[in-house]
Amino acid sequence: MDHGAPIIENVFGISWLSVNLSNVLMIAVTSIIVFVLCVLGARHLQMKPTGVQNVMEWILDFIKGIINDTMDWKTGKIFLPLALTLFTYILVGNLLGVITNGVFHGEIWWKSPTADASVTLTLSAMVIILTHFYGIKLRGGKEYVKDYFRPVPFLAPIKLIEEFANTLTLGLRLFGNLFAGEVLLALLVGLTASGVLGFIGGAIPFLAWQGFSVFIGGIQAFIFTMLAMVYMSHKVSEEH
C-alpha cells in the first residue's frame, strides 16, 4: 500500500529539473476533458437554448456574476475567458481525483492534478503575475507603483509581502483541500479493503467523504476563481 509517485529526478542531468509524470498525465487528461466538454457544449448553438447550451450559458452567467461582484463589467469582461477556464479546469481537476484514484506498479498515477503543490502554485503564480500585468496595462505604471503607498506609505513593505502571501495562500489553499481529501479517501479505501470489520466501519464514512469531496471540489474551484478575480480587481480598479 505504500504508493510512491512517478517522479524522475535530474532530467537531462540537470540537478534542479524534476518531473512528476503523474502530474503531466493528469494535466493533459484534465485539459482534454475540459476542452472536449466545452466544445461539445458549444455545438449546435441556437437562439432558443436547449439542453447542453443551457448548462454552458449557466456557467458563463455564473462566472460573469463572480466578475461583476468584484469589479465593474467594463474592465472585467476581458477576464471572462480566464475566469471561465480557471473555474472549469479546477472543477474538472478536483472531481477527477474524487471519482477515482489510480495506482499502477505501486505508483500513484491517476489523481487530481490540483492535489499537487506544483500545479496549484503554478496557477496561483500565473494569476498573480497576470494581476500585475493588467494592473500596469490598464492603469499605467505610475498608478501601479503609487498603489503600494496607499492609503499610507509605511504599509508598502506589508503590501509587498502581501503579493507573495497571496500567491502562496491562493495555491496552497486549493492544494491543501484537495490533497487532504485524497489522503483521507486513500486511508478510507485502505480501511475498507482491509477486512470485513474494516469494510463495515469504513464503507459509510467513505461514501460520506466522497460526497463531501465533490462539494469541496466545487467550492474550491469557486473560491479560487473568486479570489483570482478579487486580486485582479485590486490591481485594475481605481478605488478599493
Place this chain on the structure above:
Amino acid sequence: MHIFANYSMVYAALGGLHVIDMAVQLFFFIVLLLLVKKFAWGPVMNMMQKREEYVAGEIEAAENSRAEAEKASKEALEQLKQTKQEAQKIIEDAKNAGVRQEQDIIEAARSEAARIQEAAQADIQNEKEKALQALQDKVASLSVLIASKVIEKEISAQDQEKLINDYIKEVGEEL
C-alpha cells in the same frame, strides 16, 4: 498498519516543486484557455450577445408597434368623431331643408288657393254681371211686354220707370 503505510505515501506525494510539472501546467493552461476561448466560450458568448440584441430589438419593435397602434386608434377615434359630426350636420341640413320645403309647399299651396279663389270670385262677379246684363236685357223686353199690357190701362212714364227699377232690384237681390 495500512494507515501508517499510507502516511509514508503522503510524504512521498507531497514531494517538492517539480519545475517541468509547472512548465507543463502553464503551457497546458494557456493552450486550453486559447482553445476553449476560440472554440467554446467565444461562440457561446456571441450567441448570448446576439440573443440579447435580438430581445432588445424585439422589445423596441413591440414598443414601436404599440405606439403606432395607439396613434392609429386615436386617429380612428378622431375620424369617427368627425364623421359623427358630419352625419349630424347632414341630418340637420336635411331637416332644415325639409322644413323649408314644407313651408315653400304650404306657401305655394296657399298662394295657389288664393289665386284660385280670386279667379273664382272674378268668375262669379263676371257671371253675376253677365246675368245682370242679361236680366237687364230681358227686363227691357219684359218691360216692353209689360208696357204693352199696361197700355191698355193708363200708366204714366213715372210708374213705368218705378216698376222697372223695382223689378231689377228684386232680381238683383235674388241673385
